[in-house]
Amino acid sequence: MSPDALVGHFVGASALILVAAHAAGWLARRLKQPYIVGQLTAGIALGPSLLGSVAPDAYDALFPAGIAPALTGFAQFALVVFLFAVGYELDLTVLGDRARTAVTVALASFVVPMAVGSGGALLFREQLADLGMPRDPSPSMVVFAGIALSITAVPVLTAIVRENGLSRTVPGVVAVSAAGLLDVIGWTVLAGTMLDGDGSGHALAWPWRAVLGIGFTALMLVAGRPLLRTLLWGTRTRMEPSLRLALLIGFALGSAWVTHSLGLHVIFGALLAGVVVPREEGGTLDPDLVRPLHDVSSLLLPFFFVVSGQSVALNSMDSTGWLVLAVVTVLAVTTKIGSGTVAARLGGLGRDDARTVGVLLSARGLTELIALNAGLQARLLSEPLYTVLVFMALATTLLTQPLLHLVGRLATPEPARTPEPARTPDAPHPHPQDGTTPTPVADLG
Numbered sequence: 001m002s003p004d005a006l007v008g009h010f011v012g013a014s015a016l017i018l019v020a021a022h023a024a025g026w027l028a029r030r031l032k033q034p035y036i037v038g039q040l041t042a043g044i045a046l047g048p049s050l051l052g053s054v055a056p057d058a059y060d061a062l063f064p065a066g067i068a069p070a071l072t073g074f075a076q077f078a079l080v081v082f083l084f085a086v087g088y089e090l091d092l093t094v095l096g097d098r099a100r101t102a103v104t105v106a107l108a109s110f111v112v113p114m115a116v117g118s119g120g121a122l123l124f125r126e127q128l129a130d131l132g133m134p135r136d137p138s139p140s141m142v143v144f145a146g147i148a149l150s151i152t153a154v155p156v157l158t159a160i161v162r163e164n165g166l167s168r169t170v171p172g173v174v175a176v177s178a179a180g181l182l183d184v185i186g187w188t189v190l191a192g193t194m195l196d197g198d199g200s201g202h203a204l205a206w207p208w209r210a211v212l213g214i215g216f217t218a219l220m221l222v223a224g225r226p227l228l229r230t231l232l233w234g235t236r237t238r239m240e241p242s243l244r245l246a247l248l249i250g251f252a253l254g255s256a257w258v259t260h261s262l263g264l265h266v267i268f269g270a271l272l273a274g275v276v277v278p279r280e281e282g283g284t285l286d287p288d289l290v291r292p293l294h295d296v297s298s299l300l301l302p303f304f305f306v307v308s309g310q311s312v313a314l315n316s317m318d319s320t321g322w323l324v325l326a327v328v329t330v331l332a333v334t335t336k337i338g339s340g341t342v343a344a345r346l347g348g349l350g351r352d353d354a355r356t357v358g359v360l361l362s363a364r365g366l367t368e369l370i371a372l373n374a375g376l377q378a379r380l381l382s383e384p385l386y387t388v389l390v391f392m393a394l395a396t397t398l399l400t401q402p403l404l405h406l407v408g409r410l411a412t413p414e415p416a417r418t419p420e421p422a423r424t425p426d427a428p429h430p431h432p433q434d435g436t437t438p439t440p441v442a443d444l445g
Contacts, residue, residue, distance in 0.1 A: 047306070048313075088277050110182055131388065189376070193380070265374045329392045
């Protein structure tokens with residue numbers, strides 16, 4: 001195929017991807033589901049399993065093999081910009097006086113699913129062998145199985161919290177704070193797993209790559225923020241916002257290239273670059289940076305969903321695959337909700353607030369998909385198991401909103417109170433009843 005023909009195919013495929021993904025996202029939102037669910041569904045539908053099976057000629061015409069590198073390049077670029085924004089917005093100072101509860105919830109909702117996932121990979125390795133996994137999985141494969149059950153999608157969770165009016169409630173703040181900590185823990189463990197599990201072959205052994213990765217991280221944390229503040233924020237009055245944005249995205253791409261060269265993944269460099277970018281005075285986010293980052297990433301992320309959908313193999317889903325999907329989905333939901341709820345209850349939250357926290361933490365969405373793609377590229381997953389886990393991520397995200405409604409219906413109604421006589425200034429104020437949902441943050445001082 002000539003270069004001109006490839007360009008034409010790429011332009012046509014790009015038009016279809018953007019329109020289909022954003023239309024599906026709009027439809028998902030109309031159905032009270034996260035926008036990302038519709039985009040992920042569209043990406044799978046445009047892959048070989050559905051479009052390729054129903055209309056193979058149309059699929060070959062729309063997505064010839066020659067445009068695959070260009071689609072992958074757009075997908076990786078979108079991923080870098082998206083995770084750069086996630087790293088920039090990551091703010092653990094939101095914990096405040098709820099730090100102890102959030103840390104307890106984060107640790108519990110990571111450790112319990114991690115243990116269940118890793119243990120399941122060892123106990124059911126014979127069944128997983130039917131899905132293309134080795135009968136004697138490597139330690140990295142076992143750990144990655146635990147990570148797959150431990151992830152919470154911060155962007156999706158934040159959107160659900162905002163759309164349900166939970167932003168200024170105790171369960172909303174605790175869930176978002178715990179999810180931020182979970183991000184830090186999960187990406188750190190995943191980075192170590194990727195160093196040992198990358199199957200592409202590197203000249204340096206993984207211990208050396210680990211040392212270089214730690215050194216690069218330390219350099220970025222120590223020198224990156226002061227350097228950026230001096231070069232970009234110090235000359236802010238003389239630098240156009242568009243130029244500063246371009247330089248920062250270039251900085252994120254360079255950081256992603258370094259971590260990719262070390263055998264990690266572009267996602268780690270992008271996150272790290274976002275974390276070290278300085279904020280405004282008082283720790284606020286720069287709107288001239290956040291807004292265009294969101295615009296660019298939301299526009300181009302459909303390419304990532306389509307590239308991810310190319311590896312979803314529905315024709316590999318036999319009875320074993322569907323059984324594994326059912327088991328994995330049940331474990332993913334119950335371990336997250338159960339551990340998050342118990343930890344929140346132990347942290348002092350009421351029963352209904354604790355249930356809300358547990359349900360919110362079960363949303364996986366885009367973050368899970370990013371980790372699964374990294375694991376597939378590092379050969380920690382087979383394509384059939386990747387397909388199972390993609391559908392698990394979709395199912396757990398779809399279930400979050402209905403489960404929130406169920407928690408609301410099961411909430412203990414606030415008991416009716418008889419009118420109280422007027423209190424004198426010295427009379428003590430009655431304490432609120434435990435178990436109401438949700439508890440406003442302001443009521444906790």
